[in-house]
Amino acid sequence: MPENESWEYSLSLPNDPRAVTVSRRTLRLILTMHGLIRLVDVAELLAAELVANAVQHTKGPATLRMHCAAGVLRIGAWDTDPAPPDAPLPFERSADLCLEDGRGLALVRACSDLWGWQPLSRDGSRGKLVWCELGAA
Numbered sequence: 001m002p003e004n005e006s007w008e009y010s011l012s013l014p015n016d017p018r019a020v021t022v023s024r025r026t027l028r029l030i031l032t033m034h035g036l037i038r039l040v041d042v043a044e045l046l047a048a049e050l051v052a053n054a055v056q057h058t059k060g061p062a063t064l065r066m067h068c069a070a071g072v073l074r075i076g077a078w079d080t081d082p083a084p085p086d087a088p089l090p091f092e093r094s095a096d097l098c099l100e101d102g103r104g105l106a107l108v109r110a111c112s113d114l115w116g117w118q119p120l121s122r123d124g125s126r127g128k129l130v131w132c133e134l135g136a137a
Helices: 019-033 037-057 103-111
Strands: 007-013 062-069 072-079 114-122 125-135
Touching: 007 019, 007 037, 019 037, 019 062, 037 062, 037 072, 037 103, 037 125, 103 114, 103 125
Parallel strands: none
Antiparallel strands: 007 062, 062 072, 072 125, 114 125
């Protein structure tokens, strides 16, 4: 597949801690098949954090979304809670290994080129999409 061709995948996930592993392995396979192996390690970390937040902080299903176009890889996790995610802790505080929560979005912010969230409905269910971007070029 040519590098400049855009693509998109979605993976529906149950509210189950094993969804994180499934999403990481699926993302690795997709990026490898599209010749983006150089992004795998960072993209896996980002996807794992986004999916873990969706599974941990909501009661419903989640969806991992991956989209690549114009040299940008966007990874997102949809969940059933329409409330905005908690703001990431300042990086100095998030590095505190004693903290149980708060490091995920700090990692997303630190390791991605851009991140954000938006309200989003899916199949009539309200929720949100938390996303991040990596330069694929």
